[in-house]
Amino acid sequence: xxxxxxxxxxxxxxxxxxxxxxxxxxxxxxxxxxxxxxxxxxxxxxxxxxxxxxxxxxxxxxxxxxxxxxxxxxxxxxxxxxxxxxxxxxxxxxxxxxxxxxxxxxxxxxxxxxxxxxxxxxxxxxxxxxxxxxxxxxxxxxxxxxxxxxxxxxxxxxxxxxxxxxxxxxxxxxxxxxxxxxxxxxxxxxxxxxxxxxxxxxxxxxxxxxxxxxxxxxxxxxxxxxxxxxxxxxxxxxxxxxxxxxxxxxxxxxxxxxxxxxxxxxxxxxxxxxxxxxxxxxxxxxxxxxxxxxxxxxxxxxxxxxxxxxxxxxxxxxxxxxxxxxxxxxxxxxxxxxxxxxxxxxxxxxxxxxxxxxxxxxxxxxxxxxxxxxxxxxxxxxxxxxxxxxxxxxxxxxxxxxxxxxxxxxxxxxxxxxxxxxxxxxxxxxxxxxxxxxxxxxxxxxxxxxxxxxxxxxxxxxxxxxxxxxxxxxxxxxxxxxxxxxxxxxxxxxxxxxxxxxxxxxxxxxxxxxxxxxxxxxxxxxxxxxxxxxxxxxxxxxxxxxxxxxxxxxxxxxxxxxxxxxxxxxxxxxxxxxxxxxxxxxxxxxxxxxxxxxxxxxxxxxxxxxxxxxxxxxxxxxxxxxxxxxx
Numbered sequence: 001x002x003x004x005x006x007x008x009x010x011x012x013x014x015x016x017x018x019x020x021x022x023x024x025x026x027x028x029x030x031x032x033x034x035x036x037x038x039x040x041x042x043x044x045x046x047x048x049x050x051x052x053x054x055x056x057x058x059x060x061x062x063x064x065x066x067x068x069x070x071x072x073x074x075x076x077x078x079x080x081x082x083x084x085x086x087x088x089x090x091x092x093x094x095x096x097x098x099x100x101x102x103x104x105x106x107x108x109x110x111x112x113x114x115x116x117x118x119x120x121x122x123x124x125x126x127x128x129x130x131x132x133x134x135x136x137x138x139x140x141x142x143x144x145x146x147x148x149x150x151x152x153x154x155x156x157x158x159x160x161x162x163x164x165x166x167x168x169x170x171x172x173x174x175x176x177x178x179x180x181x182x183x184x185x186x187x188x189x190x191x192x193x194x195x196x197x198x199x200x201x202x203x204x205x206x207x208x209x210x211x212x213x214x215x216x217x218x219x220x221x222x223x224x225x226x227x228x229x230x231x232x233x234x235x236x237x238x239x240x241x242x243x244x245x246x247x248x249x250x251x252x253x254x255x256x257x258x259x260x261x262x263x264x265x266x267x268x269x270x271x272x273x274x275x276x277x278x279x280x281x282x283x284x285x286x287x288x289x290x291x292x293x294x295x296x297x298x299x300x301x302x303x304x305x306x307x308x309x310x311x312x313x314x315x316x317x318x319x320x321x322x323x324x325x326x327x328x329x330x331x332x333x334x335x336x337x338x339x340x341x342x343x344x345x346x347x348x349x350x351x352x353x354x355x356x357x358x359x360x361x362x363x364x365x366x367x368x369x370x371x372x373x374x375x376x377x378x379x380x381x382x383x384x385x386x387x388x389x390x391x392x393x394x395x396x397x398x399x400x401x402x403x404x405x406x407x408x409x410x411x412x413x414x415x416x417x418x419x420x421x422x423x424x425x426x427x428x429x430x431x432x433x434x435x436x437x438x439x440x441x442x443x444x445x446x447x448x449x450x451x452x453x454x455x456x457x458x459x460x461x462x463x464x465x466x467x468x469x470x471x472x473x474x475x476x477x478x479x480x481x482x483x484x485x486x487x488x489x490x491x492x493x494x495x496x497x498x499x500x501x502x503x504x505x506x507x508x509x510x511x512x513x514x515x516x517x518x519x520x521x522x523x524x525x526x527x528x529x530x531x532x533x534x535x536x537x538x539x540x541x542x543x544x545x546x547x548x549x550x551x552x553x554x555x556x557x558x559x560x561x562x563x564x565x566x567x568x569x570x571x572x573x574x575x576x577x578x579x580x581x582x583x584x585x586x587x588x589x590x591x592x593x594x595x596x597x598x599x600x601x602x603x604x605x606x607x608x609x610x611x612x613x614x615x616x617x618x619x620x621x622x623x624x625x626x627x628x629x630x631x
Contacts, residue, residue, distance in 0.1 A: 025156065025337070028117035037113050044110035051102035052169050056176045058095045059311035065089055067304030114160045122153055125344055132348045147226045151219070152340025155333030162326045170319045177316050185295075185309070189288060193313070196284030200320055203280060207273045208327055214266035215332050221262055225255035237501070281317050288313060350417050350435065358437035362426045363391030364522035364553035366412065371421035373411060381407050383576040384421070387569075391426075391522075394554040396564035398597070399573035405557045409525045412555070414438055425523070443521030445545070447528035449512040451500030456485055456511065457492035459500070463515030475518040478547055481510035517548050524554040561598050570594065 031037045174197055182190035232239060232248045239248055292309040295301035366389040373382040381404045389395040397405045410416055411423060414435050423430045430438050443463075451459045460472050467475075472492070476482040484507065488494045500508045516524070526545060542563055558564045565584040572580035572587070572594045580592050587594035 025117070025121075025159070028120050029113060029160075031113075031116065031120070034116075037116060040109050040113050044106045044113070047102045047106035047109065048169055049172070051099050051106060052172050052176070054095055054099040054102065055315065056173065056180070056312075058099065059308050059315060061091050061095055062311055063304040063308035065304075066307045067302050110160075114157070117160065118153060118157060121156060121340075121344075122149075125149055125152075125340065128344050128346075132346060146230070147223045148336075148339045148343065151336040152343075155336035155340075158329055158333045159337070162330060166319065166326050167330065170316075173316055173319065177312050180312065185292075185301075185305075189291065189309075192284065192288055192291070193316075196280065196287075197316070197320070200277060200280045200284075203276050204273070204327055207269070207276065208331060211266060211269045211273065212331060212335070214262055214269060216335065217262040218259055218266060219336070221255055221259035225252060225259060228252050228255055234498075277320075281320065285313055285317070350414055352434050353432060356432060356434045359425060359428060359430075359433045359441060361441050361522050364441065365389065365391040365424075365426050366523060366553055366555065367422075367424040367427075368408070369422040369424065371411070371423060372419045373407060373416065374419055375416075381576050382411075382418075385576070385578060387571055387578065387581070389553055389555060389569075391553050392551055393568040394549060394556060394566070396556040396558055396567035396570045397573060398558055398561060398564065398570060398594070403573040404576040405573055406527055409444070409527050409555065409557055412523075412525065413442055413444065441521055442523045442525060443516040443519050444525045444527065445509070445512050445516055449500065449508040451496045451503070451508060451511060453496070453498045455490075455493045455495055456488075459496060459511050460492075460514045460518060463518035464520070467518050471518060472514075475514040476510075478517050479510045479514035480543070481507065481514060484510075513545065513548060522552060524549055524552045526554065526556045526558075528557055528559055561594075561601055572597075 029041060178190050178194050178197070181193050228248075228251050232252070239245060288309060289306075292301060292306045296303060296306050368385050368387050371382055371385040372380070374380045385404075385408070387395065397408060399405055407416075411418055412425075412430070414430055417431060425433075425438060425441070452462065457469070457472055460475060461467050463475070464471075469492075473482060476485060476492075485492055485494070494502075496502050496508075496511075500511070503511070526549075546566075556564050556567060561584075564570055567584070569581060570584060570587060571578050572592075574593065580587055580590065580594050582590065588598060
């Protein structure tokens, strides 16, 4: 069975809890083997505490200044009357600056830790995606997957900045201010303040959790819209062939319409959240200030202490105003991160066994021993396949579509692991070897060559990134594409376009052959490498393939039998089994399935040649008449 698609939405009652997600993130923050980053984490947290302690002390300086300036509060003597308030005011200003400085230093010290964590997670995700099996990538939706990773990375960035430097400082501030109210003003003030704060936090969390379903719906529709847009643009030519631009626009608009509806509901619920938060803050502020005013009137408190109460409440309510947004975004960030961490933790169907060793190549002999394979239990593909390709020889595999030909190449390349049996390379079971070492010795020229959106030189050099320009050009010459490249205005620097769309099918195949030559593998897989080409181009490509096949173990999967008549052995497959084997001449003499396939293809070739001849004769007959009419 294929692993879950990366774009499937994870329910809120998630496969991993939010705490589990945070635990997955912690190793990236407390980086193993990076003492410098760990020191930065400790320093940033120390600066955070200092900034908050100074911030909480600021209202006390303001309170003292108010008390000094209040009637009857000025110290005796003209000098003292001028100096004391000025000193308190300057101290107030310095404290505010220091709180700001420590906060900014905290951010400056921590930024390297945060960026290193983002880089590490992004790199690990990228590497993991390339390590996943072909089954996963056949199921994936590129546009949706890119959005999941983009949102997950953005969520981590938000979590690092706001959870560490907003939520934690706010909680610390709540504890400090509640303690100050208890010690300085009594337990009633502390109880009212604490009740108000807890009510605010509970209301915020409850409404935010309720609102998450709208955000999840927005994410789902955003992913679907992006998937449709990317898929449509990747298939630009197909859209044009069928003039379905309006159809594609309508599909995209339907997804956007659902996103719009979810976004409206989300905004309306946000309005409810903001009104409720404002009401709780106002009620708490009014109650505590009324109690403080009664204390001033009774002579228990000074005017400065009344101002202190107000300042402390305002100081704690300011970050709380922001807490609703932060909590909502952190909750959403955790949800987004869960999806990305699910991608990271997805197990590959094909993995190196513990203690896997590298392939010891000694010629590249390939052998399949009683190989059984299926993609699903009810869909058997190979039923006891056995054959051997001696080193340096060529074996062709032919048969009708769906016979299992291409599956053999995918199994040899370890895109899939077999159900039972053995696949041997130079006598070594590929399941006991590292995937990289096996693939290093295999070169593939597929039917559908997809190139990177870069220049021709890069695409050829991809076969061996360390190759020199001279080696790249030599490979191009052997692939019979060098002369064509030289005719281009920009030569090897010519861009091939997305998936190589600026090149013809034959040109792309030659580039694929050139990069395989540059890889210099001991085993060569040619998977229907010429089936989609015209006859003239096929002959040129076939000549290039024969050149690179010399001295290599070659497996040719072919539809056109004319391309494999020189193979040392030809295997005829049907319904996942080898029903005939032998040389071209021996199979023709057998008079079986291969003979019938050959006859059909020869008849089709003769009919095509006759049609071409008739078209030529018709053109020759029409040309003189057209010339006479023109005269």
